Amino acid sequence: MAAQAIFARGGHFVKGEAKDLNVGERSVTVRVGEKTHAADRMVIAAGAWSRTLAKQAGDRVRLDTERGYHVLFPQGHGLLTRPVCYTEYGFYMTPMADGLRAAGTVELGGLKAPLNKKRTEMIRNAVRTLMPAAGEGTSEWMGFRPSMPDSLPVIGRSPRSDRVIHAFGHGHLGLTMAGITGQLVSDLIAYRTPGLDLLPFRSDRF
Template sequence: MRPRRPMAEEIDTEIAVIGAGVIGMACALRLAAEGREVVILDPAEPGMGASYGNAGTIADYAVQPVGTPEVLKNLPSLLFDRNSPLAIRQAALPALAPWLLRFARQSLPGAAAANARAIAALVASANAEWQELATEIGGAGILQHRGCLYLYETRKAFAAAERDMTHRRSLGIAVELIDPSTLAAMEPGLPGVEGGAAFFPKATFLADPGQMMRRLAARLQAVGVRHIAQRVDRLTRTPGGVRLGTAQTSIRARTVILAAGAHSRRLAAQAGDRVPLDTERGYHVEWDMPAPRLTRPSCPTTRGFYLCPMAGRLRVAGTVELGGLTAPPSPHRVARLIEGARAIFPDLGAPSRDWMGFRPSIPDSLPVISASRAGSDVIHAYGHGHIGLTLAPITARIVADITAGRQTGIDLAPYAVTRF
């Protein structure tokens, strides 16, 4: 006689959040604060994916979508140049073709302008929302209020930036264009930059994203949110609620928050929603050092990465590689980050470590924050691209409002799953 398989654990809960990145954790904490019973499901350590590996910027100035008329004009060379800040793994091209066609359409002038307005509406309260969240979880000291810089390595690039900054100002962004001498006074550890910089004075950043994620996870545990370290394979609607299946557990929830980042597309389809979600593979390289040479994140704009002063280290984070979830990290992309960092700081030695993670990318650069087509028992909260860290608290507030049936105070149509 064959031994019986152990019975799967059965869990009933009011709300199940799928995904323990910064979006999922912020949603779980907001819902728990409203007295909801919440469990969070993710096989990985909370917050240790893209939520940890990013540039640490609360980028309230990042109102431009990835797709713009300028990017569209240069798209062939960008995608097929191995050294481009926006690149594609050739083996992934057939699978990515439908996504790229949508991306091209969203890069046309009218669509790009509408997408920028929709991003600006979300990021407007990012700094205030993060200050509130950081204070709640005991992480206010990790949040740094020093602004952020875009660096222009030539005078031509600096002159061309005026149009971009005028557009950002029209969307409510505070920005100052500063000359090389002013930049040198602000960042004396930065070698001379010929063109100057754009300074975003209101921007904030996390001196240690990993530590902030650990504070957030600890706060969830303290308020009684259970973390089930399992991967959700199945999502099924039933008359009694939504049933989720893992290899070991069956969970029945009244409401499911789908916040699994780059892993959300399959479960969204099981909920009845086809979403053009694909994956950007992001990288960082770190050099351990007592003083990381800069006092604020600084982005050499033509190189597509940030120089990030973090606790005890300099992190160089960025570039975009479209390439799916399964391929190994690209040594070439890591080498490009090292080369780019040494172009700014020529004396950098061997890096201390490198990392790769996955960003959830939508062709219009707008997240999906809405109830499912079939009803509000499934709520989408993913697809934030490069600004997931920035938008975590406001996404959590919107998700809590949708869950409670409240007005959100913001037009959610641009972020609805029904737009596809």
């Protein structure tokens, strides 16, 4: 459903940290900021932060965080016309509007550990070797990939309550799989039969 249609039916966006999820007999509630919101059904799609909310719903999932690192090289603008991967280094160099972005690697480090400078320095050194004309990296940051042990996402109803629907754990393919995941979630909310067998993606598969 388009955003305009959601607003036309009375929907609205609320931005903030979701916490204190509670599943009741008639509704599901979650607190965002100082306000508690109630709904007939709730979708947990909080990426790497989904494990905490799922636990509050009564489900223990083996979700971990693959931390990926990014370094931007403004002088590298125009050096490449498409993403290029150097597999021996474990990262991609991708042309962006503001320069060349070198990003990748995998680090299992959770959500709280600080950025590991050894990772970004490795990327910087590799770019200096592979593409000296890219110059020096001016900014760096770290992102979180929500990943499961078997590399499959968690999609489906909570075993504890059909009021809660899980949609997380896509690892490196969150944007790629967003469309089909949204369709499956829509089917579950509307009590339609999904177009895929969701048994392999259940939250309690381990």
